[in-house]
Amino acid sequence: MASAATEVDVIIVGAGFSGMYMLHRLRGLGMSARVLEAGKTVGGTWYWNRYPGARVDIQSLEYSFSFSPELEQEWQWSERYAPQAELLRYAEHVADRFDLRSDMQFETRVTAAHWDDADQRWRVTTDTGTAFRARFCIMATGCLSVPTNVDFAGIGDYQGKIYRTSQWPHEGVDFTGQHVGIIGTGSSAIQSIPIIAEQAATLTVFQRTPNYSMPAHNGPIPEDAVAAWRANREAFRAQSRGTPGGFWNEASERLALETPPEERVAEYERRWQVGGFRILSAFADVPVDNAANATVAEFVAGKIREIVKDPAVADLLTPKDHPFGTKRPCVDTGYYATYNRSHVRLVDLRATPIETFTAAGIRTSGEDFAFDAVVLATGFDAMTGALDRIDIRGKGGVAMKDRWAHGPRTYLGLMVAGFPNLFTITGPGSPSVLTNMMSSIEQHVDWISDCLAHIASHQQASIEASAEAEAAWVDHVNEVAAMTLLPQANSWYMGANVPGKPRQFLPYAGGLDVYREHCAGIAARGYEGFELRSAAG
Numbered sequence: 001m002a003s004a005a006t007e008v009d010v011i012i013v014g015a016g017f018s019g020m021y022m023l024h025r026l027r028g029l030g031m032s033a034r035v036l037e038a039g040k041t042v043g044g045t046w047y048w049n050r051y052p053g054a055r056v057d058i059q060s061l062e063y064s065f066s067f068s069p070e071l072e073q074e075w076q077w078s079e080r081y082a083p084q085a086e087l088l089r090y091a092e093h094v095a096d097r098f099d100l101r102s103d104m105q106f107e108t109r110v111t112a113a114h115w116d117d118a119d120q121r122w123r124v125t126t127d128t129g130t131a132f133r134a135r136f137c138i139m140a141t142g143c144l145s146v147p148t149n150v151d152f153a154g155i156g157d158y159q160g161k162i163y164r165t166s167q168w169p170h171e172g173v174d175f176t177g178q179h180v181g182i183i184g185t186g187s188s189a190i191q192s193i194p195i196i197a198e199q200a201a202t203l204t205v206f207q208r209t210p211n212y213s214m215p216a217h218n219g220p221i222p223e224d225a226v227a228a229w230r231a232n233r234e235a236f237r238a239q240s241r242g243t244p245g246g247f248w249n250e251a252s253e254r255l256a257l258e259t260p261p262e263e264r265v266a267e268y269e270r271r272w273q274v275g276g277f278r279i280l281s282a283f284a285d286v287p288v289d290n291a292a293n294a295t296v297a298e299f300v301a302g303k304i305r306e307i308v309k310d311p312a313v314a315d316l317l318t319p320k321d322h323p324f325g326t327k328r329p330c331v332d333t334g335y336y337a338t339y340n341r342s343h344v345r346l347v348d349l350r351a352t353p354i355e356t357f358t359a360a361g362i363r364t365s366g367e368d369f370a371f372d373a374v375v376l377a378t379g380f381d382a383m384t385g386a387l388d389r390i391d392i393r394g395k396g397g398v399a400m401k402d403r404w405a406h407g408p409r410t411y412l413g414l415m416v417a418g419f420p421n422l423f424t425i426t427g428p429g430s431p432s433v434l435t436n437m438m439s440s441i442e443q444h445v446d447w448i449s450d451c452l453a454h455i456a457s458h459q460q461a462s463i464e465a466s467a468e469a470e471a472a473w474v475d476h477v478n479e480v481a482a483m484t485l486l487p488q489a490n491s492w493y494m495g496a497n498v499p500g501k502p503r504q505f506l507p508y509a510g511g512l513d514v515y516r517e518h519c520a521g522i523a524a525r526g527y528e529g530f531e532l533r534s535a536a537g
């Protein structure tokens, strides 16, 4: 039987980094809050994605909270790109250090959130039967927290083991001596393939679309770099905040098409040697001009040809259907070189598609494969997936899913017209997944906190995005995306990886620096585009 609803000021859904920091800030405002989380502990992404090789693709010194200087001084990252276990330890440490768990409820999935216009409260229900009434509801449900529903024919008949990268067994998996297949060549696959190949007797990679990947050149962070960071952390953080990506990436104003070819290649080479995303910002015209973009695409293709000994395999691994950077590029350790190992094989699903799973393994149009285990690295219903799975109803009982039937509509990625007092952290229409997510999360949480403080100090009862401001923002998000090459790819940024999902560029491509200023200006002008109402209406 459902229990009586518990009353709190704010319900936060999700205990990843977004939910954790949001709770911390609400405590500072003296508001009561409860975090509801489906998983068993904090960490979100880093709780669920435990596949071999899982680690950040933004350097850890920047992919970490900046809100507490003390936290920063006491935490030491072991590597430039921290692995999942360390990120989860970090999340646990933050939860303990700020005593967050006492207001968190784990193994609790939020199933519905309904706005009650009469008493101006959200009614939030869960799969455990616990229910809540809250003035505010904050969705910290994650951009990449719901795996796609891949529905391969015959998958139920397969007798071997199936593992999803995003729901990896906590005890780990030992592939030693096994014949393993993996479907997908996105970031999750590209990180795990070299490590699975170390263990498995054979590894067969089923690739539908090749991705661009850059070497991480991972390793311990040099001591002098840590010392410099500690001594100047505020300056480093300020520098990151002033960038479009929320991390310092040596952005250049130079144009690839106006740079002599040898100089251009030398610049790409220098940045390739630094590793990670550094090559992305080598020239300002690469994200917006196909001819400029082709210069870096050709450079990376050359790298693939250099590393992969079999020219046919190298060719298959070279992306041809999308400009560089229009799908999230991957950052790897030894990915391309793994294909030089005799027990690793690449299968081109464009030439020979998967027809069905069989009892023994996978049948493509060309061949039958037998596997002890198959790994699904098939991605996420990004940005809208977690919100779509909650029955969210705003004013007049209107379902968010229906409002978004033709694609998500938000104001700033923060609020939705008709859904008062409901915030989305890194929601669709915000820079989010195009950035260092830690920077975007902090910016959103800080903005929401300031907004709630404003509402309290002005004795307002509710805030809601106006339909006009929302429509203008949606247009702006689309216009900015159209100025770039980003919409040219069939990417999850476009919703293209989920059958039936409306095609719309989901994040805001204008840059976190520009967006941050925009959000600050809106707040400074009395929350322009938002309707604030007192209890009397």
Ligand code: FAD
Pocket: 013, 014, 015, 016, 017, 018, 019, 036, 037, 038, 039, 043, 044, 045, 046, 047, 049, 054, 055, 056, 057, 058, 063, 108, 109, 110, 111, 140, 141, 142, 143, 144, 145, 188, 386, 389, 390, 425, 426, 435, 436, 437, 438, 441
């Ligand atoms: P999440 O960490 O996704 O947390 C959301 C939480 O909400 C989850 O724990 C989920 O269980 C919970 N939840 C969702 N729906 C419900 C519900 N209905 N009821 C209860 N609980 C619910 N970003 C970067 O910037 N750099 C990286 O290197 C990077 N690497 C990544 C690697 C992987 C494998 C993945 C999947 C993503 C990566 N990201 C990266 C993006 C990453 O998701 C963010 O960096 C960040 O961790 C998001 O934090 P979050 O709290 O917003 O969301």
Ligand code: NAP
Pocket: 055, 056, 057, 058, 144, 150, 183, 184, 185, 186, 187, 188, 189, 191, 206, 207, 208, 209, 328, 330, 331, 349, 377, 378, 379, 380, 433, 492, 497
């Ligand atoms: P992804 O990038 O969406 O990759 C999914 C892969 O599965 C793609 O290669 C896709 O092919 C393939 N696929 C999906 N459905 C398929 C099907 N039915 N048949 C055959 N192949 C299929 O997902 P992801 O690798 O999990 O990464 C998602 C995002 O999470 C990343 O872009 C990144 O933002 C984040 N992430 C970051 C890191 C990191 O380095 N820190 C690691 C993992 C994830 P198509 O391309 O043809 O659709």
